[in-house]
Amino acid sequence: EIVMTQSPATLSVSPGERATLSCRASQSVSSNLAWYQQRPGQAPRLLIYGASTRATGIPARFSGSGSGTEFTLTISSLQSEDFAVYYCQQYNNWPPALTFGGGTKVETK
Amino acid sequence: QLQLQESGPGLVKPSETLSLTCTVSGGSISSSSYYWGWIRQPPGKGLEWIGSIYYSGTTYYNSSLKSRVTLSVDTSKNQFSLKLTSVTAADTAVYYCARLYSDSWTTKFDYWGQGTLVTVSS
Numbered sequence: 001e002i003v004m005t006q007s008p009a010t011l012s013v014s015p016g017e018r019a020t021l022s023c024r025a026s027q028s029v030s031s032n033l034a035w036y037q038q039r040p041g042q043a044p045r046l047l048i049y050g051a052s053t054r055a056t057g058i059p060a061r062f063s064g065s066g067s068g069t070e071f072t073l074t075i076s077s078l079q080s081e082d083f084a085v086y087y088c089q090q091y092n093n094w095p096p097a098l099t100f101g102g103g104t105k106v107e108t109k
Numbered sequence: 110q111l112q113l114q115e116s117g118p119g120l121v122k123p124s125e126t127l128s129l130t131c132t133v134s135g136g137s138i139s140s141s142s143y144y145w146g147w148i149r150q151p152p153g154k155g156l157e158w159i160g161s162i163y164y165s166g167t168t169y170y171n172s173s174l175k176s177r178v179t180l181s182v183d184t185s186k187n188q189f190s191l192k193l194t195s196v197t198a199a200d201t202a203v204y205y206c207a208r209l210y211s212d213s214w215t216t217k218f219d220y221w222g223q224g225t226l227v228t229v230s231s
Contacts, residue, residue: 034217
C-alpha cells in the first residue's frame with residue numbers, strides 16, 4: 001500500500017503571502033498525483049491532477065510540481081477563500097487502489 | 110451540469126449495516142471512462158477512499174474495508190450504492206459519493222456530492 005504523508009499539518013499564512021504545501025509518497029507514484037481543496041462544511045474540490053495540471057476553473061495562483069515521491073502545491077498569493085484544508089491523492093496503482101494524504105490546513109496567521 | 114446526491118439513514122445502530130445511495134443527474138452513469146466512488150471523512154479527520162464501481166459492475170475496494178463493503182450499480186435508475194456491514198462508532202463519518210474520471214493519462218475525482226453524515230450509535 002502506498003502511504004501519502006502531508007506536511008505541515010497546519011500552515012499559518014497571512015493573506016497575500018505564498019503558501020507551500022508538501023506531499024510525500026512512500027514509493028514512487030510518477031506524476032500520478034492530484035490535489036483537492038476542502039473548505040469548511042463543503043465537499044472536496046479538484047484543484048490539480050497529473051501533479052501539475054490545473055483543473056477547469058482553478059485560478060493560476062494554484063500550481064503543482066514534483067514527481068516520484070516528492071510533490072508541492074503552491075498558492076502564490078493567498079486569498080481569503082483559500083484558507084481551507086488541502087489533500088493530495090495518488091492514483092499510480094489505480095486500479096485497484098487510491099490513497100489520500102492526511103491533509104494540510106491553511107489558516108490565517 | 111453533473112450532480113450527485115447521497116441519500117440514506119443518518120443514524121445506524123452498532124453491528125448493523127450502513128446503506129447509502131448516490132443518485133446521479135445531468136449525465137449518464139453508463140458513460141465510459143467514468144467510475145463512481147465513495148469516500149468518507151470522520152469528524153475532524155481526513156479523507157478515506159472506500160471503493161469505486163464501473164457501470165458494468167466491476168468493483169475495487171480499499172483493502173482495509175474490503176471484508177465489510179459492497180458496492181452496486183443500478184443503471185436504470187442512474188444510481189450506485191454502498192453497503193457497509195457490522196458498523197461500529199469508528200464508521201461514523203460524512204460519506205461522499207463522487208465521479209472518478211479515469212483514462213490512460215489520469216485519474217481524478219472531478220465531481221462530488223455534498224456528503225451525508227452517518228452516525229453509528231445505539
